[in-house]
Amino acid sequence: MFTEQQARTVLAAAGHPDAPEAAELLALGENAVFAVNDVVVKIGREAALLDRAEREVRTAQWLNEHRVPTVRPAHPHARLVNGHPLTHWHRLPEPVRQPTTADLAELLRAVHALPRPEELPLPRRELLDGVERWLRLAGEAIDPADAAFLRHRRDELAARVAELRPHLAPGPIHGDALPRNVLVGPHGPVLVDLETFSSDLREHDLVVLALHRDRYGLNPARYAEFTERYGWDVREWDGCAVLRGARETASCAWVAQHAPGNPAALAEFRRRVASLREGDETVRWYSF
Numbered sequence: 670m671f672t673e674q675q676a677r678t679v680l681a682a683a684g685h686p687d688a689p690e691a692a693e694l695l696a697l698g699e700n701a702v703f704a705v706n707d708v709v710v711k712i713g714r715e716a717a718l719l720d721r722a723e724r725e726v727r728t729a730q731w732l733n734e735h736r737v738p739t740v741r742p743a744h745p746h747a748r749l750v751n752g753h754p755l756t757h758w759h760r761l762p763e764p765v766r767q768p769t770t771a772d773l774a775e776l777l778r779a780v781h782a783l784p785r786p787e788e789l790p791l792p793r794r795e796l797l798d799g800v801e802r803w804l805r806l807a808g809e810a811i812d813p814a815d816a817a818f819l820r821h822r823r824d825e826l827a828a829r830v831a832e833l834r835p836h837l838a839p840g841p842i843h844g845d846a847l848p849r850n851v852l853v854g855p856h857g858p859v860l861v862d863l864e865t866f867s868s869d870l871r872e873h874d875l876v877v878l879a880l881h882r883d884r885y886g887l888n889p890a891r892y893a894e895f896t897e898r899y900g901w902d903v904r905e906w907d908g909c910a911v912l913r914g915a916r917e918t919a920s921c922a923w924v925a926q927h928a929p930g931n932p933a934a935l936a937e938f939r940r941r942v943a944s945l946r947e948g949d950e951t952v953r954w955y956s957f
Contacts, residue, residue: 676701683750713754722747722754728866739860768851772858774898791868800922807925826915833908837871846874875903876912884954
């Protein structure tokens with residue numbers, strides 16, 4: 670289990686000796702994210718994520734070169750500290766307002782207009798690749814039958830995803846396209862959290878918000894603003910249900926890693942698994 674105190678120890682070892690007291694924790698999920706003066710430090714859970722952290726830095730550099738508004742690295746490379754990948758970023762200005770689905774749509778249009786970068790090899794959006802790692806981190810906190818169910822569902826959906834015929838031309842995608850990954854500063858919306866940036870079906874980016882409309886209570890009017898600004902509704906595509914199912918499976922397993930020592934995460938995991946087992950797409954899920 671990756672704790673805030675462990676992350677603060679990594680910060681201190683990385684050359685931020687005042688981190689145990691002075692650093693402001695911004696997020697603790699897949700990564701621990703701290704603000705240290707005018708720099709944001711992002712710490713991954715395990716050493717295996719170093720390559721992903723390095724790619725995120727290079728992706729940000731590439732997007733800035735192509736004038737897509739995004740975060741800027743404060744150091745050109747990721748590094749490993751106490752077995753954890755660590756990256757430094759320039760801290761963005763305080764937001765002037767909440768991001769909207771229309772802001773997200775505009776940024777996705779800019780990303781989706783880019784060709785595949787020759788100088789930056791991007792992976793496919795292997796949405797289901799993290800399932801095994803998240804279930805492993807969950808350990809004995811979850812029912813083995815639930816873990817087996819998710820593994821079977823993962824394998825079945827992975828085969829179906831591989832056979833999809835896209836409506837849009839494949840290319841660079843954000844990979845986790847939600848308004849929470851947009852910050853609106855004094856100069857406009859900026860795209861953040863680039864660790865899942867990939868080159869794959871553009872529909873991956875569009876299914877995310879469709880799922881949030883159906884599962885997480887996103888106002889249908891906000892979803893309509895998104896599709897209008899982007900110019901297409903992914904729900905019209907016959908592959909939508911397959912990508913949605915894959916993302917649901919990944920999202921369910923992602924919550925599992927937080928189950929050890931966290932009763933709220935365990936309860937949410939059980940809610941999600943039960944709805945998948947029953948095939949009930951109307952059960953409300955809650956962000957965690």
